[in-house]
Amino acid sequence: MSASTIEKVCVIGAGTMGAGIAAQVANAGVPVLLLDIVPKDGDDRDAVAKGAVAKMLGTDPAPFMSKAAARLVETGNIEDHLDRVAECDWIVEAIVERLDIKQNLYARLEKLKKPGAAVSSNTSTIPLEKLVDGRGEEFRSSFLITHFFNPPRYMRLIEIVRGPHTDAAVADGVVDFVDRKLGKRVVPTRDTPGFIANRIGTYWLAVAVNAAMDQGLTIEEADQIGGKPMGVPKTGIFGLIDLVGIDLMPLLTASLTANLPKGDPYFDTVRDQPLIERMIAEGRTGRKAGSGFYSFDKKTRTKRALDFETGEYRDPVKPQRLPPRAEGDLHALTNAPGKTGPYAWEILGKVLAYSASLVGEAADDITAIDDAMKLGYNWKYGPFELIDRLGPGRLAERLEKEGREVPAILRTAGERPFYRVQDGQRQYLGLDGEYHDVGRPEGVLLLEDIKRKTGALLKNASAALWDAGDGVAVLEFTAKMNALDGEVMKLIGKAVPLVAEKFKALVVYNEGSNFSAGANLGLAMFAVNIAAWSEIEKLIAGGQDAYKALKYAPFPVVSAPAGLALGGGCEILLHSDAVQAHAESYIGLVECGVGLVPGWGGCGEMLDRWRTMPGQPKGPMPPVTKVFEIVSTATVAKSAAEAKGYGFLRESDGVTMNRDRLLADAKAKALSLVEGYTPPEAPEFKLPGAGGKAALMLAVDGFRKRGMATPYDAVVADALAEVLTGGDADLIDTVTEADMLALEREHFMKLVRDPRTQARVESMLETGKPLRN
Structure with a gap:
């Protein structure tokens, strides 16, 4: 099996993850069958799956890359249409995380799927061997775990678990498909609770939240210290939890505490969290609810922060700047005075040691762990890249000094880095104490x-x-x-x-x-x-x-x-x-958004594209109108x-x-x-001239009168219309590429001298948002 042999996919479960996986399969141009339960109410037995597709079409950021992709998703239900899995080369199960319900579904699938078709679960909590317990040899050989990350379109990580009976050809075919067709970087992981990313990520967030409360930090201070200096996304720690959803935290905690072995350091982070329980009960679950650790007012574009002591929101308080060296030096960060050093060390000391302890247990090598955290949690550096920045010897020495266990791979490393470059080849340190080349899949060139x-x-x-x-x-x-x-x-x-x-x-x-x-x-x-x-x-x-x-x-x-x-x-x-x-x-x-027109040939090139595009109306005006519409609205x-x-x-x-x-x-x-x-060959144009410009500006005037365009939008649109219609040219004149470039330069320079354009540019530089003047 290979990517080319998976010609149709079935996704069972039209929740957020299942529907998102189906959308990404469709984005790849592959037909997909999306099934879910029959609803208790209503006449439409396919309503759940249909509703999921309709919801995705209105979601921003969009799960579908185009409306055409959405048309590749067929919907149905598991009572009437489960037999259609026989049409599919890969069946993805993304239903509720209950072993009995999954096993009942697999018993039905075993009788219906075609031989050799892959079956996988999106679970991150249930061991593979439990999932296939009671199934026959053929089903077990075609089964694996494919753990996508949410949202499936945008998160590049997929963790894949193969069982002892999984057929290599089947698994390799799924790996090839999710790599080439779905755009994922595959991280092979062992069949352990939480796999790699969620196990480390959940531990990291729990350590960071507990330490912030214990050490008396504000949310802003915690996000400043535990954010950019550690290569964490700009959201910071609490901003990231808001983004993921605060209500997900107890679910992950319950899953890991139920499955991790006794003595795992994760248990040390588990405690009652009355404040978080209250927030969830009140519906303050993060960005999706409009409030979490931060509250967001879309109308006024204001952001407030939670006070840990009162549980109420207050105006944000900008924390003091970190010591200069602490912003780029992890050793300086973890030894900084005041609140900074203790909080940074509490996070890095525990999380990096925990990550190091999982080599050989959750992952075969350090590269899998680093890739999982960079792709799954958007860390700029993986745990072992952070250890190299901190110093492996320094980390081991400080852990030992505090009476904490030093992971075996840290002792193996000693003072050596986990990564090095040898003869132009990046290498990583293995459990065997030797360096190995960081491999690339066939067809990857970086x-x-x-x-x-x-x-x-x-x-x-x-x-x-x-x-x-x-x-x-x-x-x-x-x-x-x-x-x-x-x-x-x-x-x-x-x-x-x-x-x-x-x-x-x-x-x-x-x-x-x-x-x-x-x-x-x-x-x-x-x-x-x-x-x-x-x-x-x-x-x-x-x-x-x-x-x-x-x-x-x-x-x-x-x-x-x-x-x-x-x-x-x-x-x-x-x-x-x-x-x-x-x-x-x-x-x-997007130049019109900052009060300018394209100046490096974009106007002429777009006109040339649209006048030669198959299926477009002929004549000088249609391409001008289309390009004006696209460019004037940025x-x-x-x-x-x-x-x-x-x-x-x-x-x-x-x-x-x-x-x-x-x-x-x-x-x-x-x-x-x-x-x-x-x-x-250089293009030549027949453009509509003044008459064409008048028609374009008539439409702009209508938008302005309805409040859909500002007065200065009309000024910028006038300049763009002048360029696209050929300036002083008449319909009988030939407008050369050089003429178009001259028009661009002329009107770019007129606009850039205007204070209103300058105000737009300054606003974009300061706020990252266009000014509507």
Whole structure:
């Protein structure tokens, strides 16, 4: 079995997890059958599963990547339609966590499923051997645990448990499918309670909550100390619990206390929590309820914090800054004076020791534990990467000094790090005391591995060029948020002749959280504040030159975005020969939101896309209207699939579900374009001119009168309309690509001088939100 042999999936259980798993299968383009119980009331026996799909279509963030994906989900119920599991190659059980109910379902499935079809449970609490107790040999050989994390679309971790009787081919097929089709990084785990991520994660959160209350910290102080310095998501500890749901804490506690062996350190964290019990009883269960450890008022956009002593909310109190070294040095953090050091040590000392004790029990090696925590809880560093930052010897010495048990692997490490780089290869320390290569699945190529083995071909403060092998170079952005500036444009100018001379193709790619958030607005505002208008115009002209150099280079250029590709980041994609996008790419020309128009060729490229798009009305006005609608509203596609509908991507552009496989897929696409490659011809346009602009602005005026557009929105829209309709051009005139670029520059510069645009840019820099002026 392989990914290609799983052609249909059945998910049984249409709760939050089951429905989310079904949606992600559909996102992969694979038909899925979603079944649940027959409701007690009503005439529609499929209402539960249907209701789950309808709810997901209205959920934000969206479980579905497109409406087309939702149409791949069939719904039914387990009384009338369970026999249809025979159509499916993989059956996922995601029902209530009760062993008797699961076993009853498996007894029915055993008689209905086709031979060789995989069956898996999404459980995280019940041992595999108990689940298959009483089942026959064929069923046991096709059974495994596939533990997804919520929400299934966005969380990349999946923990997989194979039983002693699980057929390797069946398990390998499911692993291949969830990797390539569902975009997950598979972490193999042993059949122990809570597996890896939830066992460590639940312990970590319990330790952190207890210590904050015991040591008299405020919520803000705890989130400051236990957050960013430890590489925890920006939510901090209590913010993360609010996000996950406070009502989930007692459920996880009950599960782990019922299943963990006696003497496990987790039992030391279990205590009565009257405050948390009260919060749950009052419905204050976190973000989903509008209040938890923090309360949120969406109307006033205010945030308040819980007082541990009173249980009531108060205005937030900004904690004192951490000592300078403590923000980036874990040793300094855990030894800092006041509240900081004791709280940091209580968390790190216990959680890192606990994680180290689970090597050989919950996981085979340290890489599984680190991957599970980074992918399942969004830690920036895994436990063993944190130990390396703290110092393995220091950690063991302090644990021993306090009379606490030192895990065996810490003693094995001694003063040695858990990770090292040897001859360009990252290695990890095993239980045997030897270093082993960190492996990659077949077909995975990471730039971080390339960079360990070779130096940059070109490099400056904002970009670099690397040799990815096989005649393919990689252009990487390196600034904060991968923002684009003059340094990027300079490097592109140097890269194009170098690639033309020594390589076959170029891939534009990086491994940051975002491909590019667009132009460096902070740098632009600095230039505005000193009235360096010529420098701004030089940046716009330089960007246009750089992007056209990529477009007309004598070799294929493939861009490979993931995360945000906004403004200038989107324009890079529009100028590429092809795009291989990660499924979770959020693409858009958002310049109008900050009072500007696209300035690096985006207007012309979008017009060219829409006038040649199959099925679109002919004539000069339809593409102009469509591009105006998309760009003036700063529309952002919320997935690669949606991006095709807006024209940011072509139908022929590829989509990669697994982020780890993006570079390899983009490289393969680039090489496929090499033979017989010729650069595109420059487009010429017939645009509607003043009459077309008047029609566009009539619609804008209507929006303004209804309060759907602000007065300055209309000013910005007027400039965009002028560009898209060709300025002074008449319908009989030919508008060249150079003409379009000149119009972009002219109107960009007019708008950037306007104080109202400057106010929008400043608001975006300060708050991250657009100003409606």
